[in-house]
Amino acid sequence: MSHLGTIDNPLRVAIVGSGPSGFYATEALFKSGHTVHIDMFERLPVPFGLVRSGVAPDHPKLKQPMQLYDKIGQTPNFNFLGNVTVGRDLTVEQLRKTYHAVIFTCGAETDRKLGVPGENLLGSYTATEFVGWYNGHPDYRDRDFDLSSEIVAIIGQGNVAADVCRILSKTVNELKQTDIAEHALDALARSRVREIHVIGRRGPAQAKFTNRELRELGELEDCDPIIDPAELDLNPQSIVELEDKNNPVSAKNVETFKSWGTRGAPTKSKRCHFHFFRSPTALKGAGRLEKIVLEKNRLDGDPFNQSARGTGEALEMDCGLLFRSIGYRGLPLAGLPFDDKKGVFPNRDGRIINGNDVLPGLYCSGWIKRGPSGIIGTNRADSVETVQSLLQDLANFESQAKPGAEALYPLLKARNVRVISYADWRKIDAAEIERGKAKDKPREKFTKISEMLAVL
Numbered sequence: 107m108s109h110l111g112t113i114d115n116p117l118r119v120a121i122v123g124s125g126p127s128g129f130y131a132t133e134a135l136f137k138s139g140h141t142v143h144i145d146m147f148e149r150l151p152v153p154f155g156l157v158r159s160g161v162a163p164d165h166p167k168l169k170q171p172m173q174l175y176d177k178i179g180q181t182p183n184f185n186f187l188g189n190v191t192v193g194r195d196l197t198v199e200q201l202r203k204t205y206h207a208v209i210f211t212c213g214a215e216t217d218r219k220l221g222v223p224g225e226n227l228l229g230s231y232t233a234t235e236f237v238g239w240y241n242g243h244p245d246y247r248d249r250d251f252d253l254s255s256e257i258v259a260i261i262g263q264g265n266v267a268a269d270v271c272r273i274l275s276k277t278v279n280e281l282k283q284t285d286i287a288e289h290a291l292d293a294l295a296r297s298r299v300r301e302i303h304v305i306g307r308r309g310p311a312q313a314k315f316t317n318r319e320l321r322e323l324g325e326l327e328d329c330d331p332i333i334d335p336a337e338l339d340l341n342p343q344s345i346v347e348l349e350d351k352n353n354p355v356s357a358k359n360v361e362t363f364k365s366w367g368t369r370g371a372p373t374k375s376k377r378c379h380f381h382f383f384r385s386p387t388a389l390k391g392a393g394r395l396e397k398i399v400l401e402k403n404r405l406d407g408d409p410f411n412q413s414a415r416g417t418g419e420a421l422e423m424d425c426g427l428l429f430r431s432i433g434y435r436g437l438p439l440a441g442l443p444f445d446d447k448k449g450v451f452p453n454r455d456g457r458i459i460n461g462n463d464v465l466p467g468l469y470c471s472g473w474i475k476r477g478p479s480g481i482i483g484t485n486r487a488d489s490v491e492t493v494q495s496l497l498q499d500l501a502n503f504e505s506q507a508k509p510g511a512e513a514l515y516p517l518l519k520a521r522n523v524r525v526i527s528y529a530d531w532r533k534i535d536a537a538e539i540e541r542g543k544a545k546d547k548p549r550e551k552f553t554k555i556s557e558m559l560a561v562l
C-alpha cells in the first residue's frame with residue numbers, strides 16, 4: 107500500500123462550508139507537500155460564504171480574497187459540490203467513511219438572542235436577516251423590512267452594526283454602483299429612515315468597531331454622527347484600557363467619538379446617534395414595535411474585564427424599527443458534539459472533541475471553531491492551525507484509499523440533488539456579472555436558488 111498523501115494514495119479531505127476558512131484550509135492543505143484531493147460541500151449553489159453574503163456591498167475591497175478563492179477553486183485536485191446540505195443530503199457519518207478527514211468550516215449561521223420581552227415583535231429584526239437581505243442571500247431575499255419608520259435602533263456596537271448603519275444612512279447614489287441586491291436598493295430608495303440610534307451596553311472604550319469602519323460613519327454624504335460629550339467620560343479602568351499599547355483600536359475609537367462630540371450642529375438630512383451604557387430591557391408596541399425600554403448601565407470589573415451592570419434607571423425611546431446586532435452564533439450539526447454555551451463545535455486546536463476524547467478524522471475551523479470574531483484574514487491563521495493538527499495526525503489515519511465524492515454522487519442523485527460543480531458556479535458568476543453591466547454594477551446577484559440553477 108502506497109503512503110497516504112502520495113499520487114498513488116492521495117489524502118482525501120472533505121470540507122464542509124465554502125467561506126474563507128474553508129478556502130484557507132484548502133490552501134494550507136495544497137501547500138502541505140502531500141498529494142491532497144479536496145471535495146468542498148456548500149449548501150448554496152454559490153461559494154464564498156460571508157465574503158459573498160456578509161461583507162457589505164459598499165466595501166468591495168474586502169471582497170478581494172474571492173480572487174484567491176477562485177484560483178484555488180480551479181485547481182485540479184479541488185472539487186466543489188454546491189447545493190448539497192450536509193446533515194440533510196449527506197450525514198456526517200457518510201463523510202467520515204468516505205474521506206480520511208473532514209473539516210467543518212460551516213461558520214455561525216444564526217444570531218444571539220437579547221432575551222427581552224417583545225424581542226420578536228414585528229419591526230424587530232436581527233442584523234443577520236438585514237445583511238442577508240441586502241446582500242441577496244436566498245434565505246433572506248423575501249424579508250420585508252418596513253423602512254417607513256423615521257427612527258431606527260441598532261443594538262450592539264460591532265462592525266456588523268456599523269455595516270447596517272451605513273446601509274441605512276447612505277444615499278441611493280452612494281450604493282447604486284455596488285453589488286447590493288436590486289430589491290434592497292429599491293426598498294432603500296423609498297426609505298424614510300432619518301434618525302439611527304446605535305446603542306452599546308458598555309462604554310465608548312469598549313465599542314467593538316474597528317477604527318476605519320467607525321470613522322467611515324463620520325464621512326457619509328448625507329448623515330451626521332451625533333454624540334453627547336458627557337457620555338465620553340471614562341472611568342479609571344477604561345483609561346487603563348486605552349493606555350495599553352496592545353489596545354490601539356479602542357484609543358483611536360475614543361478619539362473619533364470625541365472629534366464628533368465637538369462638531370457643530372448637524373447639517374445633513376440623516377443623523378446617526380451613538381449611545382453608551384444602555385441595555386434594552388423590553389420592546390413594546392401594539393402588534394408592532396413602537397418603543398424600546400433601555401436601562402442605564404455602569405461598568406463593573408477590572409480593566410479588559412468590565413461588564414455592564416444595570417442601575418435600575420430606565421428610559422423609553424420611540425422607535426419603529428430595530429436591528430439586534432449582538433453577534434452571530436453557530437448551529438449544531440447532527441452527528442457532532444456542540445458547545446451550546448459558546449455556539450461552537452468543541453475542539454482542541456481544531457480537532458473536534460467529545461468531552462476529553464478526540465473524534466478521529468473530524469476537524470473544524472473558522473467561526474464554528476472559535477466563535478464569531480476577527481476579520482476575514484483571521485481565518486487564514488485559524489485554518490493553518492487546524493490543518494497543522496490534521497497533518498500531525500496523518501500517521502493515525504487509515505492508510506487505505508478512500509473513494510471521496512465518486513462514492514457520494516450516486517447517493518445525491520438518488521436524492522434528486524442537483525450538484526453544482528465549480529465550472530457550474532463560474533457560469534452563474536459570469537451571468538451575474540453580465541446582468542450587472544447594464545447598471546454599472548460589478549454584478550447583479552441571483553437571489554433565488556431556482557434562478558441560479560436556471561443559468562445552467
Ligand code: NAP
Binds near residue numbers: 220319386434
Ligand atoms: P461583535 O464585534 O462581537 O459586536 C457585538 C456587539 O454586540 C458588541 O458591542 C457587544 O457588546 C454587543 N452585545 C453582545 N451581546 C449583547 C447584549 N446581550 N446586549 C447588548 N449588546 C450586546 O460582533 P459583530 O458586529 O456581529 O461582528 C462579528 C465579527 O465580524 C467581528 O469580529 C467583526 O469585526 C467582524 N466584521 C468585520 C467587518 C469588517 O472588517 N468590515 C464587517 C462586519 C463584521 P459587548 O462588547 O459588551 O459584548
